Each structure stands twice: as C-alpha cells, then as structure tokens.
Amino acid sequence: MDGVKSTQEVSRLSQEEVKDLIHQSHEAKKFSYSPYSKFRVGAALRTLDDRVFLGCNVENACYNLGVCAERNAIAKAVSDGFRQFKAIAIASDLNDQFISPCGGCRQFMREFGCDWEVYLTKSDFSYKKMTVAELLPDSFGPEDLSKKKMSNIPSNL
Numbered sequence: 816m817d818g819v820k821s822t823q824e825v826s827r828l829s830q831e832e833v834k835d836l837i838h839q840s841h842e843a844k845k846f847s848y849s850p851y852s853k854f855r856v857g858a859a860l861r862t863l864d865d866r867v868f869l870g871c872n873v874e875n876a877c878y879n880l881g882v883c884a885e886r887n888a889i890a891k892a893v894s895d896g897f898r899q900f901k902a903i904a905i906a907s908d909l910n911d912q913f914i915s916p917c918g919g920c921r922q923f924m925r926e927f928g929c930d931w932e933v934y935l936t937k938s939d940f941s942y943k944k945m946t947v948a949e950l951l952p953d954s955f956g957p958e959d960l961s962k963k964k965m966s967n968i969p970s971n972l
C-alpha cells in the first residue's frame with residue numbers, strides 16, 4: 816500500500832516499544848509517594864506521536880485526596896497539549912497478579928477513546944494486554960453528551 820499505514824497500524828506498538836513502555840512504568844513507580852498504603856504504582860503513557868508521560872500515585876494525609884498513577888500520567892499529557900494516546904503501561908509491586916486500574920482511572924482513560932491499549936503488569940515485568948473498551952464496557956463518554964441524542968430537554972437549561 817505504498818507505505819501508507821492506516822491509523823490502526825500506526826497506533827500499534829512493536830514488541831520492543833511495549834517492553835520499553837513497561838520498563839518506564841516500573842521506573843515511574845520509584846517516585847511513588849505512598850506513605851499510607853505503601854502500595855507503589857507507576858504509569859507510562861505513550862501518545863500517538865510517541866512521546867511518553869510518566870505518573871506515579873501521590874497520596875495525602877487527607878486520604879481521599881490521593882491521586883492514582885494513571886490519572887497523573889494522563890493529566891500531565893493533557894496539560895502539555897497531548898490528547899491522543901496509543902498505550903499506557905501500569906506497574907505495581909504485585910508479583911502474583913496484574914495491577915488492575917480503579918474504576919475512576921478506567922473512566923479517565925475512556926475520556927480519550929476506547930480503542931487504545933492498556934498493559935497491566937506484574938513486578939517481574941510480565942504483562943496482560945487489554946483495551947480501554949475491555950476494561951470499561953458499555954461506557955459513558957463525551958459523545959454521549961451530544962444534545963442530538965436527548966429528548967425532552969427542559970427549556971431552562
């Protein structure tokens with residue numbers, strides 16, 4: 816096809832890129848500020864144009880203000896003007912199960928599309944690949960706020 820790649824092809828990572836993203840998520844974990852849970856999490860987010868943003872969980876003495884690693888990585892990218900993502904890798908110290916993102920982070924990922932990759936890892940860097948859609952089926956997203964889809968909208972809105 817004359818070297819022209821479809822969006823689908825362009826957005827997939829090579830094995831080497833997957834390994835690298837996973838490695839970076841484990842590096843990001845080292846900055847985790849988690850004195851309360853002692854549960855370190857790191858995330859590495861790769862944009863469509865191949866930049867990588869890192870995040871870690873940041874807890875707080877006011878417990879409920881803590882922020883997850885995934886959300887921090889996404890917020891960093893969006894704050895720098897990047898909203899299109901290929902993949903995110905998530906790392907914890909769990910060695911017997913893959914880290915599983917919380918519901919809030921799944922929704923946060925979904926805001927920027929359903930069809931991108933999430934690499935859930937173990938401490939030995941092994942991984943399970945999922946998509947945002949698989950992690951959050953039948954999700955609610957920005958498209959659902961379209962007024963065209965609504966009926967009986969009160970006139971005072």
Ligand SMILES: O=c1ccn([C@H]2C[C@H](O)[C@@H](CO)O2)c(=O)[nH]1
Pocket residue numbers: 849852854855856871872873874881882883884885905914915916917920
């Ligand atoms: O996928 C996850 C799961 C948990 N945490 C954080 C939140 C909290 O700081 C600690 C324990 O839940 O781990 C994340 O950052 N990402």
Ligand SMILES: [Zn+2]
Pocket residue numbers: 883884885886916917918919920921
């Ligand atoms: Zn979370």
